[in-house]
Amino acid sequence: MTYRPVYHRIVLPLAWFCLSLATGVSAAADYAYQFEKVDIKVRVSFLGEQRDDIVRLTDLDNKGQLIGNDFANDGYIVPKRKPNEIRCPGEQTEDDSTIVSAINNRGQIVGSCSAGGFIRDKRGNITILNYPGAEGTVALGINDFGHVVGQYWGDAFGQGLQRFHGFLWKDGTYTTVDAPFVEAMSTTLSGINNAGQIIGTFLHHHPGSSDINEYDSEIAFLYDNGDFTDLNFPGSQIPFCCGAQTFPMDINNHGDVIGATYDSQGNRQFFLLAGGEYFRITGLPENVVDFVGGWGINDKTQIAGALIQRFPCDACGIEGEPGYTFELHSFVAKPTKTPKKNNWVN
Numbered sequence: 001m002t003y004r005p006v007y008h009r010i011v012l013p014l015a016w017f018c019l020s021l022a023t024g025v026s027a028a029a030d031y032a033y034q035f036e037k038v039d040i041k042v043r044v045s046f047l048g049e050q051r052d053d054i055v056r057l058t059d060l061d062n063k064g065q066l067i068g069n070d071f072a073n074d075g076y077i078v079p080k081r082k083p084n085e086i087r088c089p090g091e092q093t094e095d096d097s098t099i100v101s102a103i104n105n106r107g108q109i110v111g112s113c114s115a116g117g118f119i120r121d122k123r124g125n126i127t128i129l130n131y132p133g134a135e136g137t138v139a140l141g142i143n144d145f146g147h148v149v150g151q152y153w154g155d156a157f158g159q160g161l162q163r164f165h166g167f168l169w170k171d172g173t174y175t176t177v178d179a180p181f182v183e184a185m186s187t188t189l190s191g192i193n194n195a196g197q198i199i200g201t202f203l204h205h206h207p208g209s210s211d212i213n214e215y216d217s218e219i220a221f222l223y224d225n226g227d228f229t230d231l232n233f234p235g236s237q238i239p240f241c242c243g244a245q246t247f248p249m250d251i252n253n254h255g256d257v258i259g260a261t262y263d264s265q266g267n268r269q270f271f272l273l274a275g276g277e278y279f280r281i282t283g284l285p286e287n288v289v290d291f292v293g294g295w296g297i298n299d300k301t302q303i304a305g306a307l308i309q310r311f312p313c314d315a316c317g318i319e320g321e322p323g324y325t326f327e328l329h330s331f332v333a334k335p336t337k338t339p340k341k342n343n344w345v346n
Contacts, residue, residue, distance in 0.1 A: 031279035059296025075100035239266030
């Protein structure tokens with residue numbers, strides 16, 4: 001892997017890459033977006049060397065304020081697209097990492113560092129979040145009331161082995177929120193809105209297995225006032241074993257969910273769930289094959305995130321054979337009423 005000022009490029013032989021970019025047929029309608037490339041440059045100290053990178057965006061608020069992380073898991077808030085690094089107290093060396101996950105409309109940011117999960121107010125004050133008795137806690141989502149969701153884990157929560165659970169932190173009180181289904185395990189809560197709707201995933205234990213950690217699939221859900229509903233993009237076809245067919249990333253205050261899925265051919269695509277209906281996002285830059293981290297959505301249905309594009313090459317393989325190069329870019333996307341060409345906005 002080599003590093004460039006505004007993107008990363010990875011070279012792999014043609015035979016290695018087995019997923020086609022052909023568009024499959026889906027039962028969902030299209031939802032058109034206009035994507036703008038937002039490669040915010042940062043200089044990263046890593047293994048004693050200075051390296052160029054970009055902020056991989058993870059969320060935005062209604063005013064368009066952005067947050068994201070670099071490849072070394074350093075978090076940033078990006079007012080007016082100028083990166084300001086965020087650090088948990090006591091984490092000041094290049095070996096430390098403070099990862100940011102979500103921002104609300106009050107300027108509060110949640111994320112994780114070596115001390116646990118955290119919530120940061122708009123003045124920069126940080127409160128560490130650790131579920132009582134847990135060996136680890138990560139904070140992944142926050143609403144405008146300052147309610148936080150995430151995951152905690154530890155040996156104390158299951159037969160002497162590490163078990164993973166979802167949690168809600170509300171007014172200083174922790175509550176475990178786990179998927180209640182038979183054979184459900186390892187719940188993760190990744191987003192929450194002002195109505196208390198929560199998105200997440202859980203692992204489905206392999207029935208009949210004596211190994212309490214063996215699972216056969218990952219399932220996405222929406223939690224709404226005690227009710228769990230499966231999230232399942234119509235016609236999706238996962239191209240490998242045991243992952244989520246529908247991967248929710250964020251939820252806004254209208255109940256709209258942004259996420260990733262697969263088309264009927266098993267190729268990566270992205271969706272918006274709005275008003276109970278799934279839409280396939282169009283207007284993406286050409287040759288997008290995957291996402292980086294999570295994408296965020298605000299109440300204007302605008303999206304911020306990072307993605308990977310694939311480009312063919314004639315002789316870029318290890319031994320000079322044909323292959324592909326891969327580029328990483330961040331973006332902000334706004335919905336449009338008419339479909340746009342798959343080009344960046346400069």
